[in-house]
Amino acid sequence: MSFLHKDNFHRDAFLGLIVWLVLIVFYHIFPDPGIHDIIQKVFILGLFAMSLNILIGYLGLIAFGHAAFFASGAYTLGLFLQSDYVLSLGGLSIPIAMILAVLISSILAALIGVICIRLNDIYFSFLTLAFQMLIYSIILALVSITGGDQGLMGGFPKPPFLGIDLGRPFDFYAFTIFISVITIVLLRQIIESPFGYGLRMIRDNSERPAALGFNSQKHKLIAFIIAGSIAGLAGSLQALLDVGAYPEWAFWSKSAEPLFMILLGGMQSFLGPLMGALIFELLNDFVTANTRYYGLVLGLVILCFVLGLKKGLLDWILFKFNRK
Amino acid sequence: MLKIDKLSKSFGGILATDNVSLELKPNSINAVIGPNGAGKTTLFNLITGKISIDAGSISIDDTDITNLKESEITHLGIARAFQITNIFPTLTVKEAIKVALLAKQHGLNNMWNRFKTHSINHEAEDIAELAGLKSSFNIISSELSHGDQKLLDIALALALKPKVLLLDEPTAGMGPEERWKMIEKIQKLWKKTKMTVLFIEHDMDIVFDIAQNIYVLQQGGIIAQGTPKEIKSNKKVIKAYLGGGKK
Amino acid sequence: MEIFALFDCIISPACLISQAAGGLKIGMLLFLVASGLTLVFGVLGVINFAHGALYMLGAYFSWQLMSITGHFGLSVILGALGVGIFGILFERILISRVYNAELLVQILLCYSVILILDDLVMIIWGDEFLSGLGVPELFQVPPLFIFDAIIPPFHLAIVAMSFIVGIILWFIMTKTRFGRLARAAAVNPNMLEALGVNINLLRAGVFMLGSFLAGLGGALAASVGSVVSGMGNSIIIESFIVTVIGGMGSISGAFLASLIIGMARSFGAVAMPLFTDGLMFMIMVLVLILRPEGLMGKKK
Numbered sequence: 001m002s003f004l005h006k007d008n009f010h011r012d013a014f015l016g017l018i019v020w021l022v023l024i025v026f027y028h029i030f031p032d033p034g035i036h037d038i039i040q041k042v043f044i045l046g047l048f049a050m051s052l053n054i055l056i057g058y059l060g061l062i063a064f065g066h067a068a069f070f071a072s073g074a075y076t077l078g079l080f081l082q083s084d085y086v087l088s089l090g091g092l093s094i095p096i097a098m099i100l101a102v103l104i105s106s107i108l109a110a111l112i113g114v115i116c117i118r119l120n121d122i123y124f125s126f127l128t129l130a131f132q133m134l135i136y137s138i139i140l141a142l143v144s145i146t147g148g149d150q151g152l153m154g155g156f157p158k159p160p161f162l163g164i165d166l167g168r169p170f171d172f173y174a175f176t177i178f179i180s181v182i183t184i185v186l187l188r189q190i191i192e193s194p195f196g197y198g199l200r201m202i203r204d205n206s207e208r209p210a211a212l213g214f215n216s217q218k219h220k221l222i223a224f225i226i227a228g229s230i231a232g233l234a235g236s237l238q239a240l241l242d243v244g245a246y247p248e249w250a251f252w253s254k255s256a257e258p259l260f261m262i263l264l265g266g267m268q269s270f271l272g273p274l275m276g277a278l279i280f281e282l283l284n285d286f287v288t289a290n291t292r293y294y295g296l297v298l299g300l301v302i303l304c305f306v307l308g309l310k311k312g313l314l315d316w317i318l319f320k321f322n323r324k
Numbered sequence: 325m326l327k328i329d330k331l332s333k334s335f336g337g338i339l340a341t342d343n344v345s346l347e348l349k350p351n352s353i354n355a356v357i358g359p360n361g362a363g364k365t366t367l368f369n370l371i372t373g374k375i376s377i378d379a380g381s382i383s384i385d386d387t388d389i390t391n392l393k394e395s396e397i398t399h400l401g402i403a404r405a406f407q408i409t410n411i412f413p414t415l416t417v418k419e420a421i422k423v424a425l426l427a428k429q430h431g432l433n434n435m436w437n438r439f440k441t442h443s444i445n446h447e448a449e450d451i452a453e454l455a456g457l458k459s460s461f462n463i464i465s466s467e468l469s470h471g472d473q474k475l476l477d478i479a480l481a482l483a484l485k486p487k488v489l490l491l492d493e494p495t496a497g498m499g500p501e502e503r504w505k506m507i508e509k510i511q512k513l514w515k516k517t518k519m520t521v522l523f524i525e526h527d528m529d530i531v532f533d534i535a536q537n538i539y540v541l542q543q544g545g546i547i548a549q550g551t552p553k554e555i556k557s558n559k560k561v562i563k564a565y566l567g568g569g570k571k
Numbered sequence: 572m573e574i575f576a577l578f579d580c581i582i583s584p585a586c587l588i589s590q591a592a593g594g595l596k597i598g599m600l601l602f603l604v605a606s607g608l609t610l611v612f613g614v615l616g617v618i619n620f621a622h623g624a625l626y627m628l629g630a631y632f633s634w635q636l637m638s639i640t641g642h643f644g645l646s647v648i649l650g651a652l653g654v655g656i657f658g659i660l661f662e663r664i665l666i667s668r669v670y671n672a673e674l675l676v677q678i679l680l681c682y683s684v685i686l687i688l689d690d691l692v693m694i695i696w697g698d699e700f701l702s703g704l705g706v707p708e709l710f711q712v713p714p715l716f717i718f719d720a721i722i723p724p725f726h727l728a729i730v731a732m733s734f735i736v737g738i739i740l741w742f743i744m745t746k747t748r749f750g751r752l753a754r755a756a757a758v759n760p761n762m763l764e765a766l767g768v769n770i771n772l773l774r775a776g777v778f779m780l781g782s783f784l785a786g787l788g789g790a791l792a793a794s795v796g797s798v799v800s801g802m803g804n805s806i807i808i809e810s811f812i813v814t815v816i817g818g819m820g821s822i823s824g825a826f827l828a829s830l831i832i833g834m835a836r837s838f839g840a841v842a843m844p845l846f847t848d849g850l851m852f853m854i855m856v857l858v859l860i861l862r863p864e865g866l867m868g869k870k871k
Contacts, residue, residue: 006441007438007440007441008438008441009438056675062673062674062675064678115860118860119859119863121674122618122674123859123863125674126811126815126855126859127856127859127860129811130812130815130852130855130856130859131852131856133808133848133852134849134852134853134856136848137846137848137849137852138846138849140845140846140848140849141843141845141846141849143845148845189435189436189438190435192438192439192440193434193435193436193437193438193439194423194426194431194432194433194434194435194437194439194442195432195433195434195435196435196439197415197419197422197423197426197432197439198423198426198427198432198433200412200414200415200419200423201412201415201423201427201432203414204411204412204413204414204415205410205411205412205413207410208410208411208412208480209427210393210394210395211372211374211394211398211403211404211410212395212398212423212424212427212428212480212483212484213395213396213398213399213427213428213484214395214427214432215395219432219433252808253804256682259675259678259679260679263679293690293693293694294690295686295687295689295690296686296687296690296691296694298683298686299682299683299684299685299686299687299690300683300687302679302680302682302683302686303665303680303683303684303687306669306676306679306680306683307665307668307680
């Protein structure tokens with residue numbers, strides 16, 4: 001078990017497995033479906049937020065239009081599973097649907113990224129937002145395909161695969177967390193690899209990399225594609241959860257959600273956005289149970305973090321921990 | 325080693341670099357001096373490809389680099405340290421040097437290994453030692469002293485294993501004692517690596533003590549060049565630059 | 572895409588004129604709001620993402636005043652002034668803390684204010700749509716007929732009002748001391764402070780002006796539409812588009828861009844009814860790619 005002491009991929013994979021097993025056990029100890037629901041949502045939104053943090057926290061690129069990829073993943077999965085073709089694939093449907101969702105999102109990210117990356121700072125941010133809203137408009141306009149403002153209607157089948165039936169709550173829970181954990185472990189490897197430090201280098205200094213013979217633009221594009229792909233994966237999971245896809249997921253306010261999570265949990269720690277997703281979901285749950293004025297409470301909380309703490313919660317905890 | 329032939333550059337009608345020609349011999353240590361605004365940093369920018377050349381040519385070891393991009397030029401053996409420290413604030417000295425080393429080796433595309441345990445750690449230590457930063461190896465760059473930050477700036481350039489090292493005012497912002505310490509480190513570095521060094525400096529004592537060759541720049545053009553002895557007695561230089569008192 | 576519908580419209584004077592008039596009205600109202608946004612960015616360097624919420628407040632304030640006083644003009648002006656005063660408080664208490672912070676922090680601050688205000692108006696005024704102020708008596712006259720196009724005079728009044736406000740704004744920014752100080756502050760605030768100018772007062776003043784414009788836009792919009800929580804959330808995006816296309820900080824750019832967007836919306840609704848918004852975003856994408864500093868903006 002010596003590998004546990006070293007910060008490497010094997011250790012992360014092992015820890016991920018442990019977390020997954022613990023949560024499986026947790027499911028049986030606490031059978032309340034409300035709690036399971038929160039945990040699933042936290043992972044899905046956490047993936048979304050962590051994917052955005054690749055850009056914001058590690059690359060220093062403030063992308064405002066990230067939900068475009070979340071939505072593309074969701075709609076791709078939904079549309080694929082609604083197609084007649086699916087019935088013939090039987091047990092391969094959902095795996096293929098998810099792979100397609102990630103693939104389409106990564107292609108979209110490549111196209112949008114190649115254009116946006118040429119701009120800097122605020123113009124980059126606005127252009128990503130413009131593209132997202134363009135996609136939103138397209139989703140609304142192609143009513144016959146996407147269902148327009150009603151969203152993907154009619155639901156879609158979730159054929160069992162590899163013995164997993166996503167219609168059963170436990171299967172869905174275990175599957176979602178499994179996929180999420182694998183993705184997080186892989187993401188950590190990317191972030192802690194030389195590639196990841198290349199990101200930090202660009203974030204810290206936009207000028208020097210060229211003086212070191214380094215092609216920043218290519219690096220940024222690859223990061224953008226990775227971020228978009230993971231967001232697409234999160235979107236596909238959300239679509240499976242809701243058995244549908246909605247245009248709101250492509251509206252600019254959906255891009256604000258992962259930003260909040262990054263703020264709440266912290267952008268300087270790897271799992272910060274996941275912690276932020278947890279805070280966000282708990283807040284959501286608690287507030288909507290007690291009052292209808294969710295926006296008011298969320299707004300006040302964000303205000304406190306922005307003006308007061310100035311760091312995300314996990315960042316703050318780690319900061320205090322390192323001080324000692 | 326580095327040959328510059330009739331280099332010129334204008335910005336909106338103002339001639340920033342005026343017909344500059346110079347040749348740096350291998351293993352030499354040279355200085356560029358001149359009043360503020362003489363075009364010293366512009367010259368460096370032209371050499372490293374940061375800005376485009378209007379006329380003239382530059383070659384290193386007979387390879388013409390006149391029209392190459394900044395990143396291409398660094399791979400051909402020219403590295404540069406900046407006047408205002410241009411480093412990576414959140415990275416430690418170790419991480420910064422490693423990143424620079426990996427950039428040079430095209431190793432930053434790697435997603436399979438872990439950066440922290442990368443085999444390049446040893447090389448990074450060597451560079452840090454060369455630059456006199458061994459004791460600050462694990463300190464975060466933004467927390468280094470000004471002098472150490474300047475050393476890091478140089479260390480990043482050293483990571484490129486350059487044949488020609490350009491130092492833009494390496495002692496800027498330092499008091500007299502610190503300046504000498506810094507320049508001694510640079511001299512040691514030069515002797516150890518046998519690079520060709522060209523540095524911009526304002527402190528005349530330092531320049532006359534260390535440099536083998538001095539180029540005097542004024543209003544974009546070279547008004548004199550030679551050994552310290554020759555420059556000290558050069559009437560043009562005395563009138564234009566030295567006569568006004570030391571900076 | 573209904574290209575034939577568009578073609579038919581353009582060759583028919585009635586349609587052409589009524590769509591153009593509609594476009595003018597949309598554009599000018601948008602200019603009113605967007606000018607405030609671009610002014611605040613130009614002078615203070617802050618992107619007030621909550622600008623749409625201020626627009627919403629203008630609608631609510633003037634609605635409330637209308638139900639008390641019954642006087643249209645008074646309600647609109649006082650409503651807008653109320654938003655201006657709110658703007659001063661907003662700037663002094665919150666915005667001033669993030670002047671030097673990153674864009675992300677500014678955006679998050681503004682977005683939290685949007686969330687808070689969207690709910691606050693529901694708490695105070697309920698969550699039902701409030702019916703608009705209604706056309707003021709003065710303009711409850713038969714519509715004008717220009718080449719068979721039906722033009723409500725009130726719409727023309729709105730266009731005229733926005734245009735006049737634009738001229739006044741131009742005058743303030745170029746001919747008054749305040750305007751000149753504001754423009755100087757955009758370039759070099761430290762120098763101004765060193766010269767003894769009260770920068771804080773100046774900033775509050777500029778923000779007040781920007782908020783007033785947003786509030787005025789909201790109040791006028793309330794006269795022809797309904798008042799509801801969240802009504803600022805689409806106008807903010809349009810104002811953004813206008814600001815980006817026109818050039819951030821440029822009021823004349825905002826004017827030009829507003830007209831373009833207004834016409835695009837109006838004629839776009841004929842040519843591609845389902846994709847009208849999409850057209851606007853496409854224009855924004857094109858401008859950002861081809862000329863990121865905007866039509867009248869300065870290259871960085």
